[in-house]
Amino acid sequence: MTDVITLTGIGRTFAADPPVIALESVDLSVRRGDYLSIVGPSGSGKSTLLNVLGLLDVPDTGRYELEGEETTVLGDAARTALRGARIGFVFQSFHLLAHRDVTENVMLGGLYTSAARKGRRERAHAALERVGLSHRRDFRPTHLSGGERQRVAIARALAGNPALLLCDEPTGNLDSANTAAVLDLFDELRADGTTLIVITHDETVSGRAGRRVRITDGYLTQEPL
Amino acid sequence: MRSRLDIRDLFAEAVAGIGTRPARTALTVLGTVLGIGTLVTTLGFSATAGNQIAGRFDAVTATEVTADIPPPAGPDLPPRVEWGALTDLARLNGVTAVAGYARTQPGQEPSVRANTVRDPERVLDRALPVVGATASLLGAARTGVAHGRFFDAGHVDRRDRVAVLGPQAAEQLGVTRVDNQPAVFVAGKPFTVIGILGGVGRANQQELANAVIVPWTTGDDTLHLGPVGTVLVTTALGAAPLIARQAPLALSPNDPAAVQVVAPPDPAALRTGVADDVSGLLLVLGLVSLTVGALGIANVTLVTVMERTAEIGLRRALGARRRHIAAQFLVEATVVGLLGGIVGASAGILTVVMISVAREWTPVLDGRLAAGAPLAGAVVGLVAGLYPALRAAAMQPVDALRGPG
Numbered sequence A: 001m002t003d004v005i006t007l008t009g010i011g012r013t014f015a016a017d018p019p020v021i022a023l024e025s026v027d028l029s030v031r032r033g034d035y036l037s038i039v040g041p042s043g044s045g046k047s048t049l050l051n052v053l054g055l056l057d058v059p060d061t062g063r064y065e066l067e068g069e070e071t072t073v074l075g076d077a078a079r080t081a082l083r084g085a086r087i088g089f090v091f092q093s094f095h096l097l098a099h100r101d102v103t104e105n106v107m108l109g110g111l112y113t114s115a116a117r118k119g120r121r122e123r124a125h126a127a128l129e130r131v132g133l134s135h136r137r138d139f140r141p142t143h144l145s146g147g148e149r150q151r152v153a154i155a156r157a158l159a160g161n162p163a164l165l166l167c168d169e170p171t172g173n174l175d176s177a178n179t180a181a182v183l184d185l186f187d188e189l190r191a192d193g194t195t196l197i198v199i200t201h202d203e204t205v206s207g208r209a210g211r212r213v214r215i216t217d218g219y220l221t222q223e224p225l
Numbered sequence B: 001m002r003s004r005l006d007i008r009d010l011f012a013e014a015v016a017g018i019g020t021r022p023a024r025t026a027l028t029v030l031g032t033v034l035g036i037g038t039l040v041t042t043l044g045f046s047a048t049a050g051n052q053i054a055g056r057f058d059a060v061t062a063t064e065v066t067a068d069i070p071p072p073a074g075p076d077l078p079p080r081v082e083w084g085a086l087t088d089l090a091r092l093n094g095v096t097a098v099a100g101y102a103r104t105q106p107g108q109e110p111s112v113r114a115n116t117v118r119d120p121e122r123v124l125d126r127a128l129p130v131v132g133a134t135a136s137l138l139g140a141a142r143t144g145v146a147h148g149r150f151f152d153a154g155h156v157d158r159r160d161r162v163a164v165l166g167p168q169a170a171e172q173l174g175v176t177r178v179d180n181q182p183a184v185f186v187a188g189k190p191f192t193v194i195g196i197l198g199g200v201g202r203a204n205q206q207e208l209a210n211a212v213i214v215p216w217t218t219g220d221d222t223l224h225l226g227p228v229g230t231v232l233v234t235t236a237l238g239a240a241p242l243i244a245r246q247a248p249l250a251l252s253p254n255d256p257a258a259v260q261v262v263a264p265p266d267p268a269a270l271r272t273g274v275a276d277d278v279s280g281l282l283l284v285l286g287l288v289s290l291t292v293g294a295l296g297i298a299n300v301t302l303v304t305v306m307e308r309t310a311e312i313g314l315r316r317a318l319g320a321r322r323r324h325i326a327a328q329f330l331v332e333a334t335v336v337g338l339l340g341g342i343v344g345a346s347a348g349i350l351t352v353v354m355i356s357v358a359r360e361w362t363p364v365l366d367g368r369l370a371a372g373a374p375l376a377g378a379v380v381g382l383v384a385g386l387y388p389a390l391r392a393a394a395m396q397p398v399d400a401l402r403g404p405g
């Protein structure tokens, strides 16, 4: 199996007074179909790492190869294209558009990719079906519970049909039953060949993952399960 | 591999973005509505008013030139204009008809009576003006004969004692037909009535309706009407100002200044004069409102961009390029401007129509104005959206995702 992700000596420092070293010489490789969980205390740099992995942020030092392509040298347009086509996000704070209904929110997942326009609504409905929200597809996000919003965010990521799914606390708002449902979904995705990287505080989530890494003050260490 | 955004999706997203806050959009649109509305009203109104004033000097009036020739200063001096000069004037390019006449002075009308005595009660002696005219009077005065005929060049040359009566003169004299060869006695001298005029079309020659018209040769012989005092010219459309300038020289080469020419005002000058007066201030007002409208759109779009920072971040995460973000906000601002343009143009046109109806004017609506106004609104929106759109596009995805503030 080839590596989907190879990080070598990644560093990210934020200009502040004093400068915040959010990531320090991080090395990491992730294989296709891996299910990796990232744990660590608040403010340790987990989201920063996820942003780098999602091509939303560019590291100050080091190299990041995604599917064999060195991304730190890519221009904005190329990174954007790669991000849109290959990577799905589930953000810590959902980022749903309050004035669009659930289906429209999920349809955004394929808006900027080369996926056919035709059938976009059907794909969105299918994604909602997968997260068990078919009965809420005409709701406004503001009328949904926290767990339901989380699942809409997951459905939107799935609608883009990503090869790499990056999740920041995807079960933070879910009860144990819903968490279990989401984890089952992750297992399914993994079986389909999707690579999963999940930031979590939840032991059950990181317990279901194949690998676990810990970040402390920007340093990454592998953890045995 | 590239990110792309279907144009239909772009518009759908932009429209959805605008629809998010209807009240705010309506208020934003208002500035453009006022600006475009004022401009359309101003331009439409000045076109209508200009047309209205020009309309009073219609095509017919605009082809009439009248020259008045004062009598010679002394009894022994030669006439200022010879009868023969009329032919010179007729040869000018753009002249369609020329006639001249000499007439009795007001207050010195001779007594006229007809020989058709049917009603003994009737007072038959009338003081009527007598006009000695050239044979071309019909066309130049825009009149025609209702009965009989007008005299021709032959009558003039032979100095025939024939007369044509104006319709009112005929009525006063009790002459209703000419087939029975009625005669009129002008200052005791008999003339055969050969025709009766219909209505006189030329506005400044209405007194012909009340006159006894005889060949100028006969008039000079019998009544000493003297040299030509009035020259009537009709011209081709648009030629009147030129003919008015050339007429004095053609009529009186030695003393052109003696000829007083009355020409219709230039409608074009009138039109622009009105447009200048009415429009100037309002036009400035409209442009100011439009600028305020543009600033409003720019301001609101900027606020919207800031509010929707997280959405921008999300779209970037989903694969939107900078240009897609810029395009979305540009289209949103443009659509807002377009809406303002459409509503403003409609309101402006409505205003012009209502003013016109109230004043019983004919509204003049330029199609280019009606089509151009919404377009102008869209351009205003586009320009106003430029800076906010660039601001939105310049955002870094990570920063944007953290949201505003």
Ligand SMILES: Nc1ncnc2c1ncn2[C@@H]1O[C@H](COP(=O)(O)OP(=O)(O)OP(=O)(O)O)[C@@H](O)[C@H]1O
Binding pocket: A014, A015, A016, A020, A021, A022, A040, A041, A042, A043, A044, A045, A046, A047, A048, A049
């Ligand atoms: N743009 C920035 N400028 C300055 N400091 C930043 C910036 N972004 C993040 N940081 C800092 O970098 C550190 C790591 O932040 P990060 O968001 O990665 O933490 P995290 O591990 O995701 O925490 P949490 O579990 O609370 O989400 C924090 O101390 C944060 O304050």
Ligand SMILES: [Mg+2]
Binding pocket: A046, A047, A048, A092, A168
């Ligand atoms: Mg975080």
